[in-house]
Each structure stands twice: as structure tokens, then as C-alpha cells.
Amino acid sequence: MSLQKSLRSTTFFDENDLLDIIKRAFAEDIGSGDVTSALIPADQTLVAHFVAKDEGVVAGLAVAREVFGVMDYNIRFTPLVADGARVKNRDRLATVTGNARAILTAERTALNFMQRMSGIATKTRRFMDEAAGTKAVILDTRKTVPGLRIIDKWAVRLGGGANHRMGLYDMVLIKDNHIAAAGSPTAAVEQARTFLAGRDIPIEVEVTNLDELRETLPLNVDRIMLDNMSLDAMREAVNITAGRTPLEASGNVRLDTVAAIAATGVDFISSGALTHSVMAFDISLEAE
Numbered sequence: 001m002s003l004q005k006s007l008r009s010t011t012f013f014d015e016n017d018l019l020d021i022i023k024r025a026f027a028e029d030i031g032s033g034d035v036t037s038a039l040i041p042a043d044q045t046l047v048a049h050f051v052a053k054d055e056g057v058v059a060g061l062a063v064a065r066e067v068f069g070v071m072d073y074n075i076r077f078t079p080l081v082a083d084g085a086r087v088k089n090r091d092r093l094a095t096v097t098g099n100a101r102a103i104l105t106a107e108r109t110a111l112n113f114m115q116r117m118s119g120i121a122t123k124t125r126r127f128m129d130e131a132a133g134t135k136a137v138i139l140d141t142r143k144t145v146p147g148l149r150i151i152d153k154w155a156v157r158l159g160g161g162a163n164h165r166m167g168l169y170d171m172v173l174i175k176d177n178h179i180a181a182a183g184s185p186t187a188a189v190e191q192a193r194t195f196l197a198g199r200d201i202p203i204e205v206e207v208t209n210l211d212e213l214r215e216t217l218p219l220n221v222d223r224i225m226l227d228n229m230s231l232d233a234m235r236e237a238v239n240i241t242a243g244r245t246p247l248e249a250s251g252n253v254r255l256d257t258v259a260a261i262a263a264t265g266v267d268f269i270s271s272g273a274l275t276h277s278v279m280a281f282d283i284s285l286e287a288e
Helices: 003-010 015-030 061-071 100-130 149-158 176-182 185-196 210-219 231-241 258-262
Strands: 045-052 076-079 092-099 137-139 172-174 203-207 223-227 247-250 268-270 283-287
Touching: 015 061, 015 100, 015 149, 045 100, 061 076, 061 092, 061 100, 092 100, 100 137, 100 149, 100 258, 100 283, 172 176, 172 185, 176 185, 176 203, 185 203, 185 210, 203 210, 210 223, 210 231, 223 231, 231 247, 231 258, 258 268
Parallel strands: 137 268, 172 203, 203 223, 223 247, 247 268
Antiparallel strands: 045 092, 045 283, 076 092
């Protein structure tokens, strides 16, 4: 799959966004020059393999290919599995061939992206597996590394999850502080609709109890978030709503709680744990 097709199918950003991130990563890592790889003869070539050192879901191969392409257009990066594939320990993920200096200079940047993305994708897939057999869709949040949100959210998609809003600009999410400022959920929604003035931006309202849910339902918003509700309350919320508005569960969502939350019948489950505290997936680059 080409980078452009992969980006279109999994995210809502374009190639230039990714290239900017890669260039910033190189500036941070290389600075005035790689004084270690300079010890290698300028014309030496290298063939090396990306190898999984764990079991899970690989993500970031398309990013790694761009990393090497930015470093040296002549480097050949050949994926051996697809982004989003399950892999085992010692599986070869990709082969890279080209100038040794360029490959070793770009190695850590490529690995950093792949290891973080694969860690996120693996964790997302585990959440999805726990919710299997229900209609619940696993969502990410805005709890991402500053500057790497598109990378983190792309990894969630590759792990089988879906993206919540990208930022503050593409979805209205009315929470408790917004409601307090407006005076009520009804007032907050009315103000949001006036501000949007017909723009096609969805509105979600957070509720913390069933009374707030009952007040919000007649407002016909796009989604209602059930914030830190008990399992019993979520089940009752599903019964009260009866499919009129999609429900999203949020708060205290972990790998050991997501199955029970999904079983309540909610439509979406959002978890900051997918991205804010992910463990990197172990991958190495091994030269022939």
C-alpha cells in the first residue's frame, strides 16, 4: 500500500504532516551531523532486517519507509508484513538496503516511530479482543504525545480501534466545566449550535448520572458520553436511550475493565490508556 493510500485509509492528515514530523525528529537527533556513522566508509552498503522481539501488532512500517526516504532517496525499504499484522518474536518485519552511513543515521528515528506505534497498536488490539462479541468500538483520546498525535492516532487505527476527535476543532465535546459555565446542558448545546452556525461539526455531551442523561437526550446531539458511571448505571443508560443517541463510556477504562463495560451495550468506549502510558514494542535492526 502506498503511503498516500495508507494515510487516506487510516487517518485524517496528509503526507506533508508526516514529513514535518520526520524532519523535526532528524533535527533533534542528528543536529549538526552524525559523528559516529561518519567513521563508516562513505561508499559502504548495508543490508539489515527489522526484527520483532515480542509478540503483538506491528505498526509504523509506512512511517519507517518515509524516514529512510527522507534520509536517502536511494535506500530501499521492503516491508515483509503489513501494517496492522500480528507478529511473533523473531519475525522479520522489513528489510532495508542502501548506504550504510545513511541507514545507521536513520535507524533510531525509524525504530522510535515503529516501537511506539507498534506498542499502541498492540495495546489497542488487546482492548478490541476483550470487547469482542459486543458492538462497542474502542476509541482513543487527546491524551497523546504533543507533536505526535497523528502518529499515535494512526497506530490506534492500525490496532483495530477508531479515532475520537483529532483536536478541539473537529468536534464539540461539552463537559462538566462547560455546562457549569453555560448554566445547563440545554444552554450549552444551544450556545454550541449558535456558534457553529450550520457547520458540519458533531456535538457530544458528557453526563455523569442518569438525570443528566434524561435532560440531554431530547437535545438530539450526535453522541452522549457516560463519564465514570458504574456498570449498573451504564446498563440503565443503554435501556433509557434505547438507541436514540450513540453512547460512549469513558473513565476508568483499562484492559481489565473494558470487557465488562462493553457488555453493558454502549456503542463506544474511549480510553486514554491506549496512548498516554503505552509500552514500546521491542524491535531491533539487525545487519547481515
